[in-house]
Amino acid sequence: MRTDGRTGLVLFASCLAQFMVVLDVSIVNVALPAMREALGFDAEGLAWVVNAYTLAFAGFLLLGGRAADLFGRRRVFLLGLALFGLASLIGGLANDPALLLAARAVQGLGGAVLSPASLVILQTTYPEGAARSRAFGWWSAMGGIGGAAGGLAGGVLVALLSWRWIFLVNVPVVVLTALLALAVVHETRAEDRPGLDVRGAVLVTSGLVALVYGVVSLESAPWTSPRVLGGIAAAVVLLTAFVFSQRRSRHPLVPLWVFRIRSVTTANVVILLITSSMFSMWFFVSLHMQGVLGFDALTAGLAFLPQSFSIVIGSQISSWLLPRVGARALIVAGGTLTAAGFTWFALLTPTTSWVAGVLGPGIAVSLGMGIVFPAVTTAATSGVEAGLAGLVSGLVTTSRQIGGAVGLSVLSTLAAAHTASLAAAGAAPAVAQTAGTTRAFAVAAVIVLCSVVAALFLPAPRRADAPEPART
Structure with missing residues (x-):
């Protein structure tokens, strides 16, 4: 199947969003010393500039993907862009450690909405076959390049401008991506749209956040510490409860037959x-x-x-x-x-x-x-x-x-x-x-x-x- 102009722009917008989301996982690393000097972070607080994004991003991905089915793929994509862009602006202007950490958490939430929405937009735009394979190829490549380019992009921005630009640079990219999405992405959603399984959403999101919290705590605490064991134990309990809740739910967030x-x-x-x-x-x-x-x-x-x-x-x-x-x-x-x-x-x-x-x-x-x-x-x-x-x-x-x-x-x-x-x-x-x-x-x-x-x-x-x- 030949890619026409509209679907090519859909691919560009989806890949741009995926690149930006993955880039922001790693771009902050090279700027951490400058942030510590400017805002007075201690060592543990500085680590949470990275971890706040990771926790929100990992915790809300599954809910973000399901929300795209229920409420509309383009609508959820634009919501993710709005959250990501606003949080980037606040983070770039922040003069207080707590405000920066809050902005990073909201940025992670926006990324968790944006990333699965960008993939499902490609999935519903391109039929199965060679065209979808090419689209997925570029989308996957953008994720890999975003991870690899974080150090270079962060180093250039910090050296030439300041640490604030690792956040502020996202704002014009978000605006461009949103304008493209409004122009070329058609709204789609699941034909049979059951209500959102709120209990399931709370359980799976809390469980994933607890799991990632326990894992990232290994950076500063041993395996036997209460933070690590407590986070992992809470994740096991919450995710087990999630599985049982899906078995009984009339409209499960994750129908278990998918597995x-x-x-x-x-x-x-x-x-x-x-x-x-x-x-x-x-x-x-x-x-x-x-x-x-x-x-x-x-x-x-x-x-x-x-x-x-x-x-x-x-x-x-x-x-x-x-x-x-x-x-x-x-x-x-x-x-x-x-x-x-x-x-x-x-x-x-x-x-x-x-x-x-x-x-x-x-x-x-x-x-x-x-x-x-x-x-x-x-x-x-x-x-x-x-x-x-x-x-x-x-x-x-x-x-x-x-x-x-x-x-x-x-x-x-x-x-x-x-x-x-x-x-x-x-x-x-x-x-x-x-x-x-x-x-x-x-x-x-x-x-x-x-x-x-x-x-x-x-x-x-x-x-x-x-x-x-x-x-x-």
Whole structure:
């Protein structure tokens, strides 16, 4: 199917929104020292500039996706843009730590509404086939590029302007995206629109927030601390209660029969596993370049550019091959390449140059990720009835965010423990830090291989003339 002017602009608006949402997860990191100096943050408060966004973003993704089905995809998309833009403006003008943290939480809420809405707009604009595969390829690439570009964009803005512009720059982008959406996105919603399951929404949102709170607390507290165990225990109780509530609800927020669709369940498991490694790569490579190789923030950001280009190339390869070979083959191939890249990363030493030890494996991991994401997104959303498109998009984005948060916290904890052990034994700081990093990369390689094994359970691609399976 050829993409016409309107659908091309729909794709541009959706990708722009996804890029902006993912960028704001990482762009603040390089600006944290300037924020601390300007607003007087203490160490724990500064960490919540990142965590407030992460908690709200992860917690409300599933609700945001379902809201798009019930209240209209374009309407919810515009609501997300309004929340994100207003919070960005307030954050950029804030002169008080509490106001900045509140703005970051609202920004995360806006992102949680915006991200699944942008995906479901593509899903309902493009029919299944080559055109949708290409659209998903660009959408997935924007998410990867947003993660990779955060350090570079933050470094440039802080160096040339001030830390406030990492927020203020969003405002004109939001206005442009909103104008595009008003002009080219057609309103769609589920034909059969039951009332919102308020109890289910409260339980699942509270449970996801509790889970992410417990996980991100690992950055400053041990596994056995009340914050970590309390958050995870609360998440288990709340999410279990959510499952039981959905079984009894006349109009469930998440109909549990959705998980009997093998492609949906398997694809979300793959997303959960592979994103737990992907987000850790940006973190550990950045630490290695700045802490061991001595790069400044701007140079480190520029050094990520080959990985950004590799994600785009991988996503376009995947989009082109997807109608020909199917999602399963691409996920297996891309995941295997990604695991090989992480294994290569695990060979780093303190004296390995950027070209020899970072460039090659970074391209391998990024190219593999670019191949995987359009394929796994297509697998997770194919064959799902239109009335549940937003819900399934919410599941995809929730799996990406939860996987990233859990993976980064677990791997950084493992790396920090190994680094501390070697430092206590008298190892040089560069040696200890590199050893912790390579241990994290080795574990990441194993996790990615587990995602490859999980992908083998995806249904084989159906012939074009095969009948649609009946829902049971």
